[in-house]
Amino acid sequence: MTDASSLTLAQQILLEPADLTQHDLHQVLGQLLGQTITQADLYLQNTYHESWSLEDGKVKEAGFNINKGVGIRAIAQETVGFAYADDLLYPALTQAAQAARSIAGQGQTTSAVPVWRPQIIPAMYPAVNPLASLSKADKIAILHQIDRHARQLDHRVHQVNATLVGRYDVVLTVQSDGVIAADVRPLVRLSVSVIVEEGDQRQQGFCGGGARSDFSLFTENDYHYPLHYAGEAVREAVLKLQAIPAPAGSMPVVLGPGWPGVLLHEAVGHGLEGDFNRKGVSAFSNRLGERVAAPGVSVVDNGTLTGRRGSLTMDDEGTPTQCTTLIEDGILVGYMQDKLNAQLMGMQSTGNCRRESYAHTPMPRMTNTYMLAGQYAPEEIIQSVERGIYAVNFSGGQVDITSGKFVFSVSEGYLIENGQVTRPIKDATLIGDGPTVLTKVSMVGNNLQLDGGIGTCGKEGQSVPVGVGQPTLKVDELTVGGAA
Amino acid sequence: MSATPTITDQDVEQYTQLTQQVLQQARQAGASAAEVSVNFSSGLSSCVRMGAVDTVEFHREKGLGLTVYFDQQKGHASSSDTSAEALTQIVEAACDIAKATQGDPYTGLAEEALLAKPATELPLYYPWSLTAEQAIELAKQCESEALTHDQRIINSEGATLATGQHLQVCANSLGFVGHQRTSRHSLNCVLVAKDAQGMQRDYAYTTARDPQDLWSTNQVAMLAAQRTLDRLDARRLPTGRWPVILTPEIAAQLLHYFIRAISGGLLYRRASFLVDCLGKQIFPTHLTLTEDPWLDKGWGSAAFDDEGVKTTARTLVDAGVLQGYVLGSYSARRLGMQTTGNAGGIHNILIQPQPLTQAQLLDKMDTGLLVTETMGHGVNLVTGDFSQGAVGFWVEQGEIQFPVHEITIAGRLPDMLQNIVAISNDLDNRQMIRTGSMLIEQMTIAGQ
DSSP: OBSHHHHHHHIIIIIGGGTOOHHHHHHHHHHHOBTTBOEEEEEEEEEEEEEEEEETTEEEEEEEEEEEEEEEEEEETTEEEEEEESSOOHHHHHHHHHHHGGGGOSSOOOOOOOOOEEOOBOOSSOOOOGGGSSOHHHHHHHHHHHHHHHHHHOTTEEEEEEEEEEEEEEEEEEETTSEEEEEEEEEEEEEEEEEEEETTEEEEEEEEEEESSOGGGGTHHHHHHHHHHHHHHHHHHHHHHTOBOOOEEEEEEEEOSSGGGHHHIIIIIGGGBHHHHHTTOSTTTTOTTSBOSOTTOOEEEETTSTTOTTOOSBOTTSOBOOEEEEEETTEEOOOBOOHHHHHHTTOOOOSOEEOSSTTSOOEEOOSEEEEOOOSBOHHHHHHTOSEEEEEEEEEEEEEOTTTOEEEEEEEEEEEEETTEEEEEEOOEEEEEEHHHHGGGEEEEBSOOEEOOSOOEEEETTEEEEOEEEEOOEEEEEEEEEOOO | OOOOOOOOHHHHHHHHHHHHHHHHHHHHTTOSEEEEEEEEEEEEEEEEETTEEEEEEEEEEEEEEEEEEETTEEEEEEESOOSHHHHHHHHHHHHHHHHHSOOOTTOSOOOGGGBOSSOOOOSOOOOOOOOHHHHHHHHHHHHHHHHTSOTTEEEEEEEEEEEEEEEEEEEETTSOEEEEEEEEEEEEEEEEEEETTEEEEEEEEEEESSGGGSOOHHHHHHHHHHHHHHTTTOBOOOSEEEEEEEOHHHHHHHHHHHHHHTBHHHHHTTOSTTTTOTTSBOSOTTOOEEEETTOTTOTTOOSBOTTOBBOOOEEEEETTEEOOOBOOHHHHHHTTSOOOSOTTOOOEEEEOOOSOOHHHHHHHHOSEEEEEEEESSOEETTTTEEEEEEEEEEEETTEEEEEEEEEEEEEEHHHHHHTEEEEOSOOOTTSSEEOOOEEEEEEEEEOO
């Protein structure tokens, strides 16, 4: 959350132990600006991370991590100088600032930084420390609930692995345009993986979820979520014992609601990030206003959904997040921007500036990216397919933003034969072309769902939590990479 | 813009003392055993794009990780902050976690007799006193050579020169203490070419521990340009079954999946398609793989593993038969075996190729697909099912015909390993797994 109280909290955690004041930050920014350097920022961060893992019915692995430091950026036109330090003392800040501003060469600096403008933004999540929200025994109990439930569900369950992760992230950024903003970001995640064995066959099932909240998410309603994840993981694994090899070739594909929205993330999301478009290397470069999807297809990136894994109250430049329409009724209408790329393209930041940590350079990234609901009932969509695939769960994807080719890998899928969902199929990769795949969407369901909150997106080696979603939809032609 | 200072013996001494101090604190907190590792790294990278400086980044970070044991209970904590307060906090956190976890009879430090005492530091550290300006110049030169090579190269994601160095100090309460300095330098160039069909992007890179072993800027530029141009006018393929050749980079990925499948963590969970395969024929008889942890300047070189266990060279696959697993102490105990010195991963993997060039391998295949890039996560190590997006070239009568994209290749990993027909001698020494191109008898190609 970022309101007056989160700024106070961030100062207590980040500035006070190092005897730093807002005035010191003002001074460091002043040292950065001048000559060719017209923009600069500081990003101070303290992260506590904790994980607990269950295996063989026992919680015998756990870890705790502290990550603290400051990232300093100086910008001259499109040139970025970046340095970071893993302590927050004033000398470390000035040393990193000197390195970052070295892109401008030597010389006298000091240029006026405007008076601070604190950003007051309504919070998208509570300012809680998840790590402190449950006792160790209660955290361990969540994992035992999963183990017990999974093993009760099916005697073929051979292995149950479950991991509970909590993260408490406090960030404070100051920008050379005078913005000072802080955010307290909780994040929790619970994942379950099971292995079932029957004869000499083994299969794996996976399920998980999470949110920007404390751990009570996983204890509420008598462990509703943990038991649900365990049940889903067992169901997926057992189902796959019966799976037949996936077909190979081009065919209609019906994608289920929720997590299959990873299609949008890969096929169009990355290609609409500002940096790729500013550089002209995206398959979507210079295509604003053009048709990139069938009529009826609308896609947004929305960082403002309460408590969602991909949500942020503010981005990593202190800009409030927003709901940005990317594709409206099939027409490309927007990119996702940070300040640097927006300015170079004559646009506005959309609050999509993100970074993995203080030690990473920020860039435009997605938050929660999803397709809006259409008019068809999901059953109607399946009935319309004579022979094809119904894909309901995926294990991840990848895109080449320049050629636009993208893949995503089915972890739960079925054959559709004569309008009926029939046999489960083995894992297979689907491949398609980002700029044209959405023009082949012929039916959009009325059942928009968001994913369960386990998505992590990688770009240039940096991982950030994201959300995806979509209603059931039909793509008339996609290449299914089965072995059959 | 000054160069990155080298890692001195004083730095090693300082971080070694830090490990001893933390071990001492852990003992005082009641731990029956403990191990600690400190990592320090620094470096810089300069990226030049379309002739202008895009980014200059300076890296400098450290981290300390502590694992404590209270008999069979274990706890771990780590921190980027090594101030006295932070150390107290992580010792306390690790001990609190250990006391909360459930005991595991297999847990604990490696057996004392296996530890590398005294520990050797291998010659893996070749620092490069390069300033950011010099890095910019080299990157600029590389990119401009590439951009002027052909008019169809219309854009760039930049050329990046990066140099970095790393120090790791490991110690445990059985008296093991070892350190290793390493360096890594690299230059890469990412280009975009365009024709009537659209844009294609590709890249080339050189990387080495010793700056003297890097390719010239021109070599990187020309390879990047050639690879990018070669992809223009790519087509799809009809669906069918064909032989496939994997380039050394992709062949190394395939062997990497094999290595993961014989790693202790997956084996004791029975989460691998290669469970119970020790002593079995999983490759054809012409294939022998060795692991050499002491290779000069190797990416996987280490005199001791993450637990301090002394490493030794071994034959991993002999005439196609699996000779050993990839184990640390914990997974070894779970399997009733002894650690293979692979806590933290595999070391350098070497393969004996046939006396064939890649061109001769293409001839041998006659008609099929040469795969130069794969995409996606479609590899299931539990079942061995393999399905990935692919980019490459269609080959007929041993000659490349045209580039292909938007296709997938699929098969079953056990069959793919068994059906390796031949490996050519174009070994790629930039990787930890050093293999040449690999001909696989048949895979399913899905396209139109």
